[in-house]
Amino acid sequence: MAYSDLPDFLSHLDNNGQLLKITDTVKPEPDLGAAARAVSNLTDRGPALLFNNIYGYEHGSVALNVIGSWPNHALMLGLDKDTPVKEQFFAFARRWDDFPVAVERRDDPPWREHTMDGGINLFDLFPLFRLNRYDVGCYIDKAAVVSRDPDDPDDFNKQNVGIYRIQVKDIDRLGIQPLPTHDIGLHLRAAEERRENLPVAITIGNEPVITTVGGMPLTYEQSEYEMAGAIQGSPYQIATAPLTGFDVPWGSQAVLEGEIIAGVREIEGPFGEFTGHYSGGRRQPVIQIRKVSYRTNPIFEHLYLGMPWTEMDYTLALNTSVPLYQQLKRDFPDVIAVNAMYTQGLLAIISVKQRYGGFAKAVGLRAMATPHGLGYCTVIIMVDDTVDPFNLAQVMWALSVKFHPHYDIVTVPNASVLPLDPSSDPPGIIHKVVLDATTPIAPETRGHYSQQVDSPMGTREWEEKLKGLLR
Template identity: 80%
Template sequence: MAYADLREFLATLDRNGQLLTYSEPVDPEPDLGAAARATSNLTDRGPALVFDNINGYERGKARVALNVVGSWPNHALMLGLDKDTPVKDQFFEFARRWDAFPGPVERRDDAPWQETTLTEGIDLFQLLPLFRLNRYDVGTYIDKACVISRDPDDPGNFGKQNVGIYRIQVKDKDRLGIQPLAAHDIGLHLRRAEERGENLPVAIAISNEPVITTVAGMPLAYDQSEYEMAAAIQGAPYRIAKAPLTGLDVPWGAEVVLEGEIIAGEREIEGPFGEFTGHYSGARSQPVIKVHRVTHRSAPIFEHLYLGMPWTEMDYTLALNTSVPLYRQLKADFPEVAAVNAMYTQGLLAVISVKQRYGGFAKAVGMRAMTTPHGLAYCKVIIMVDETVDPFNLAQVMWALSVRFHPQHDIVTVPNASVLALDPSSDPAGITHKVILDATMPIAPEERGHYSQQVDDPAETATWESIIKGLLK
């Protein structure tokens, strides 16, 4: 199931009825953002969208891909699974493949993005059909590209070369704004470069196959390579190529590669931008990238990520790559953890199922989740459920909350904890109270309530689930 590039994955989506190509004329704004928003509004099984007739650009020379991994069928196909694979099964398959980390990396010098090179007269507005996603975005953005940087203090360490997804505002023909939070690896790289009085070289790979963009959004350890994780997830060596100006390793199958540097000490206002929280982020002083070299395929496809009020492609893309790392980190400390659903607003809310050892145990697991690398900036609301409750089945979760949660005994509040500044409820930005809602069944020594007569499934229910699933296909 290893996809060489975005085009190969789009072909797979097409064969599976999960791609719509629209060839009627469209305006970049508001049509493209509206189409992606409409697809997410209508269904959680929506197709990817490709537009090849965009007003203002030569037909066929400017193509935009949206909603590429914007549904559970598309996410399953990314993993090489049947498009009807249930979400919970995708979660455990993703977690199983993690065991293959670190996977092998294959360096190649025949990358298709080497077709055309620009070092002078760079104009990103001519190269890409840029457009605003939401009406009050300050400008156009590149928001699904892989940004590659390395640790200036340890440049030869392959694991410390970071591949991340960061929002990038196109400020001028060859000038970009970027939001590298201090907690992100690139934020650490930039701080170390600026302490040395140096610019930070970066490469930006636009329009990649979906596994690397999924892994680039995962909260991996600082010295864990995203390319080696992508190899583990796709089950085959991951192809990379060296960017000629910076020497950084970039995905072999990218459509466009921008090379440049974050200018040390330089900051400009960036934003507002409609974010994954469903609110605009406001404007903040952020670093600036100067682009020095562009290399690209002929007639490159521009893949863009629509985000706004959940659910959008952002939520599908980050659902399991957030849930699985949190699951792995918790399970290392507490083997009783059965599953983690951190799909909601990038894990600001998480549902964790656990087999309790004793009364109060679930609350301790919830506290640990808040101190994981991802939990420090997210995990504002944690719902704990028993291992018999499927955290991916909201009907079961709501049932547990309604009959097992006691408001007097089962709320744990952590005051003035850290959270990402984009959380619109944080006050001041980056600080919030966090809460654990314990919806597990009380056990000794915390015995209360009347839980001795739970209704179980009739005999042969599992058999009939299989029969009916087959009939529905």
């Protein structure tokens, strides 16, 4: 299922009826952002959008909503486009178990067709535009950003590939938001302690697996490239960036190389964020671009985000859920599944087989201490192993009849959360909560739960039969 590059995946989407090519002339603003918002509003099975005729730009095109639906997400995993979300989750989780898969290095990346060492003007290279009307400016928000640990630059596993919002501040200067919990935030802190700039390589227009893995909350020494190989089932292809020497995706449309300037901070934002609110302006680091390598007529891939659901939510739904599942299951084999698809895991639903009274609450608290949970997971809903956490009707039933407001709520005061959470006060601090909607068991015995209705015999067989007939 490995895709060599973004055009290869777009072709696969096209062959499955999941790519809409728009040849009419469109304006960068407001047409592109409006179209991406509209396709998310209409359906959860929407196609990717490819714009080939953009007013004011003679060359290049823009791709939006590339993984912006469950069929597109399934195709990213190499599955049938009608694969249900729960099945996609477990397929994703099984492939995690194949990590690590060694990379394949290549010397012939297509992005070496053109290079620029001076006179760089990003506005000439890409059709930049604002997504939402009150964004402070243009953003690059779906690039895979590569950085290395300044204290151990030769350790391949400490090289980070992450997705961060990047504001275009000038023709060759960018702003970036590296949160302290992000690996690039750790790299920047180490570099600034040494009073050094932090080199970075920003890769634009990638095939979807590395984009998906780049947004995963892996541990510090887990390689995104080796995880991408596990997810796609074959070695991930990388090449060497000419200025930084970093490992970057072989199939990128463009590679921007430069450095985060030590000690420099400028106002970045406002920006319409995944929380459905504008983030406001904050002092953030600045990147100076030194070299650009790119294909002829590159495809500029953009990610629309705003009020859920958008492509942001489909992209980060399972790549957030699966790491939480794997990290919790390592300590608690009783964890059955994790649904952290809502607002990037600010809310998560965890199903667990209870060992004893109070056990589910302990698992919920542990979720808050995972790498992702430290900055997210403000609300954890615990449900029984018989409740499907991906079936919201079942989750709401469990909350309706098994959650007791007096006994089943655990509050953690003044916990950490990402500052973008509009409910945090001060920004970055919030009370977190575990809502235990599991069936009480000894020694926590209360209520009347001894006669729960189960499914008729043969229900599972009929599920599979009807699934095939519906397809």
